[in-house]
Amino acid sequence: METKNVILELRKKRKLSQDELAEKLYVTRQAVSRWETGETVPNTETLKLLSRFFDVSINTLLGSPRKLICQCCGMPLDDSSISKEPDGTFNEEYCKWCYAEGKFVYTNLEELTDFLVGHMSNENWPPEQARSFFESQLPKLNHWNKSQK
Numbered sequence: 699m700e701t702k703n704v705i706l707e708l709r710k711k712r713k714l715s716q717d718e719l720a721e722k723l724y725v726t727r728q729a730v731s732r733w734e735t736g737e738t739v740p741n742t743e744t745l746k747l748l749s750r751f752f753d754v755s756i757n758t759l760l761g762s763p764r765k766l767i768c769q770c771c772g773m774p775l776d777d778s779s780i781s782k783e784p785d786g787t788f789n790e791e792y793c794k795w796c797y798a799e800g801k802f803v804y805t806n807l808e809e810l811t812d813f814l815v816g817h818m819s820n821e822n823w824p825p826e827q828a829r830s831f832f833e834s835q836l837p838k839l840n841h842w843n844k845s846q847k
Contacts, residue, residue, distance in 0.1 A: 702736035769840035770796035
């Protein structure tokens with residue numbers, strides 16, 4: 699979905715006029731109109747305001763051009779699972795289970811691997827296979843890759 703359609707849909711879901719949204723964001727009604735017609739795209743600071751106001755990620759506002767995955771555990775991310783910083787802004791790098799209240803939940807790779815194997819293995823994916831998979835894939839993610847350098 700294009701940015702113009704995302705903003706229009708979010709505004710209508712909140713039952714706001716263009717004037718009302720403009721007032722809440724401290725922009726003109728014409729600016730909102732230009733976003734919704736696709737004539738312009740909000741600047742970075744306005745995208746941050748829209749993200750906070752509508753409680754959606756900037757990635758969502760831009761039409762989800764990137765497929766986000768948690769850079770700690772590898773889980774696919776959407777707006778319901780993306781972590782937030784203590785000030786309420788989205789942190790599109792991590793899920794809310796790996797990064798909460800401004801802190802990482804898992805302090806080492808072994809701890810995370812044990813948790814994932816315990817919760818993800820089953821009769822079709824035995825613990826040994828799950829462990830082998832996580833031990834090969836998790837170190838490739840940014841969070842663990844940085845910590846090993």
